[in-house]
Structure formats: structure tokens, C-alpha cells
Amino acid sequence: MDRAFIGALVRDFYGRVRADARLGPIFASQIHGDWEPHLEKMTDFWCSVILKNGAYSGRPVPAHLKLKQVREDDFDIWLGCFRDTVEARCPPEVAVVFMERAERIARSLKLAMFFRLDRARNGTTE
Numbered sequence: 466m467d468r469a470f471i472g473a474l475v476r477d478f479y480g481r482v483r484a485d486a487r488l489g490p491i492f493a494s495q496i497h498g499d500w501e502p503h504l505e506k507m508t509d510f511w512c513s514v515i516l517k518n519g520a521y522s523g524r525p526v527p528a529h530l531k532l533k534q535v536r537e538d539d540f541d542i543w544l545g546c547f548r549d550t551v552e553a554r555c556p557p558e559v560a561v562v563f564m565e566r567a568e569r570i571a572r573s574l575k576l577a578m579f580f581r582l583d584r585a586r587n588g589t590t591e
């Protein structure tokens with residue numbers, strides 16, 4: 466596992482995301498023209514998560530809080546694209562590690578974006 470492998474995986478994943486009818490337009494509204502800076506940033510991010518090499522030093526929560534058009538369900542689509550990608554490119558035991566990390570981070574981003582105490586008190590996540 467190295468940066469070249471992760472870089473190829475990231476590019477495959479964002480190819481799927483951009484082709485998705487729901488997620489494609491969300492990304493297109495945020496990333497104009499050159500995708501390379503985003504792809505390099507996301508490669509750094511996944512290198513930090515998987516290789517623990519400290520390549521990424523950004524702040525994912527504010528980057529997502531400003532995406533007002535994103536719905537909670539969109540994370541299921543995102544995770545589905547991610548699962549398709551890692552299952553196509555990684556041995557099963559590696560795919561599991563990527564999925565565990567992605568699901569954990571997705572959960573914390575969703576909490577930051579959608580958690581509402583009043584709803585939690587009512588015992589509903591809707």
C-alpha cells in the first residue's frame with residue numbers, strides 16, 4: 466500500500482462520484498475546472514488515514530458544513546460509491562479497513578452537519 470495505489474483509488478472513486486446523478490452536480494457546483502488540487506488533497510487525506518503519514522492537515526468538518534445542498538441520505542450514496550471502488554481495487558481484508566474508516570468519518574461528518582438535540586430528545590433521527 467503506497468501513495469500511488471491510494472492516488473489511483475481516489476481518482477477511480479471521484480470518477481464514480483462525478484458520474485452519479487445526485488452527487489455529481491453537488492461536486493460540480495463546488496469544484497470548477499481543475500480537479501487535480503482536490504484529487505491531490507483527497508490522496509493526502511486517505512494517505513493520512515490509512516498510512517498514518519500525516520500528509521493531510523485540513524479540517525473536513527467546516528468544508529462540509531458549508532454544503533447546504535447535501536442531505537443526510539447522500540452519505541449512503543457516497544459510501545456506496547466508495548464501497549464499489551475499494552471492493553474493485555483492494556483485497557477483501559484491505560477493503561474492510563477502508564470501509565471501516567470511511568463509515569466512521571461519514572458518521573462524524575453527519576453528526577456535525579445534521580445532529581439536532583431537539584430531535585435526539587424526541588428519540589428520532591429524522
Ligand code: HEM
Binds near residue numbers: 491510525528539
Ligand atoms: C454526501 C457526502 C459528501 C459530499 C457531497 C462531499 C462533498 C465534498 C466537497 C464538495 C468538498 C470540497 C471540495 C473542494 O473544494 O476541494 C469536500 C471536501 C472534502 N471531503 Fe467530502 N463529501 C462527502 C463526504 C465525505 C466523506 C464521507 C469523507 C471522508 C470519509 C469526506 C472527506 C472530505 C475531505 C477530507 C475533504 C477536504 C476538506 C478540506 O481540507 O478542505 N467527504 N467534500
